Amino acid sequence: MATIREVAKQANVSVATVSRVINQKGYVSEEARTAVLQAIEKLDYRPNRVARSLYQKKSGLIGLILPDITNPFFPQLARAVEDVANHHGYQVILCNTDEQFQKEEAYIQALESMHVDGLIITTNYSDNPNYANTDVPIIALDRVLQGAIPTVSSNGYAGGRLAAEWLIGHGAERLAMITGPAKFPTIRKRHEGFEEAAGDRLVASIESMFHFQDALKAAEKLFSQHTFDGLFAANDVIAAAVIQAAKQRNIAVPEQLQVIGYDGIELGEMITPPLTTIAQPIYQMGEMAAKLLIERIEGGPIEASHHELPVHVIERETTKKKG
Amino acid sequence: MATIREVAKQANVSVATVSRVINQKGYVSEEARTAVLQAIEKLDYRPNRVARSLYQKKSGLIGLILPDITNPFFPQLARAVEDVANHHGYQVILCNTDEQFQKEEAYIQALESMHVDGLIITTNYSDNPNYANTDVPIIALDRVLQGAIPTVSSNGYAGGRLAAEWLIGHGAERLAMITGPAKFPTIRKRHEGFEEAAGDRLVASIESMFHFQDALKAAEKLFSQHTFDGLFAANDVIAAAVIQAAKQRNIAVPEQLQVIGYDGIELGEMITPPLTTIAQPIYQMGEMAAKLLIERIEGGPIEASHHELPVHVIERETTKKKG
DNA sequence: TTGTACGCGTTATCAC
């Protein structure tokens, strides 16, 4: 790969002039400009971003830290981040942490030492001191971090309420809930909303991990111990497990049991019957996080804003039709 | 962030000495070493990877180019790549191309100019001249590129055959197939294998895009025009659509219609009934690609090897039990 | 065993 020096020599000018035409800064005669442009063309020269980074202390890199891209919630998020990053000339580095503090630590260190311009973080180690101390711009996504870190999330409490109201509004009288791990604050919000709106109608509740097989077991246990005609699952994967377990027991969905999920991932439309769910605006959340981040990187104000996006029901076929 | 110079001053040695202890090269007295180590500790010094990259012409970055992380086939692949990259001290840059030549081009350029150490590519632009010319190590994944580019894929032809044999072996007599877009060579292999093993039994075939809604339409069309008792879908998403369409028409799976998918993504176990499918070793494919790449980056031989991994049936409930 | 000085490729500041 040619260097700026070679281009300068080829065009019979100095490197300074070449730099000027590349960056469109300062004066440069028409004559010199075309000579440089030709030389660039001829040598297929492209500026070395590493060298540029060194001088400018900007790498054009954004770190995207998330638990596991394999969890169907995250690909859409990642895609959104990548889209807007790319659109602004940034590249994104994918980091899976498996919710492990250690991995997260290691990544932060590595990313800092390569001078990433910003970080988008989906984590539950809200107490990670690194986040408060570091001077690289950070946006928290789907989780609320402490300190002055801007956050984008969706309204989980409202979502939980909405789920309960939907079920009740469609005739369910005995409500059950499969919760996710209680250690996740965003998940707890959903539960709280659901519980409060369900009131006395809530007759059963059980906790499950997010993996499908765990959820299947939880669902079977729930079915064996309680009877109910409406169920809220902490996310769509769990809801899918519920539907499978119901089928197994010959419980008709939605005739005998109405099910409502959470997240709005594509899985919901692919299962049979298609899942009614509380949809988060996943793509928009990623989009907004990335936009906010880039704004800050490029000199925006350092304010700890809190962006909470609305959720909405996607009605499909695991809840009854009205009227 | 502290620089090597500050560490040197703090430890009362020269930058060369500091560099020596960091990189464990050359002689350095025990005394000096501990002084340096203390200074590093005190200043929380970490080498600037950008500067290091500039000098060494190695960035520690790997570009992962794929169509769309949102397609459920790719997260596992990406995860595998990221895992082994990380394990070897590399970071991976996520690039979605939407199968668009332009985006792909733009990414290659950007990645080259930031001096990525290697590329893992999942694409169909096998004629992209950039791949042949560039001097950064490349591995092609799930697609076969022309030129001397090592490839890792799985045996699609055998997979197609296997699907047909499985269906026939379980009593299906009239076979149908929903193919993916014919422009993808890896997909065509599956079809060929299926067609050849199906022989006269193949009574219907229709092409579909990979998106669920497209597949639904294709399935409906197929149902309206033909009768069959065994169906092979080009991938698991399409299979899920078939199952939903069958349910709609009150066709019982697997009693009246047996369905077999392809890929082995998690979706298969989440739908009802759970999907029998031809599984590719997705994670291992990503793993192997990353290992091969890093081997080459770190000085391995430049050979255009072809690694074709075996596929296998995952039996679930959309095909009949034997006997 | 240690330190000086240069180069990696770029940008920005000055003189001219």
Add this chain to the structure above:
DNA sequence: GTGATAACGCGTACAA
């Protein structure tokens, strides 16, 4: 308008 040249932070001959 243009061209030397000094940074940016690091690694390494080579001299000491």
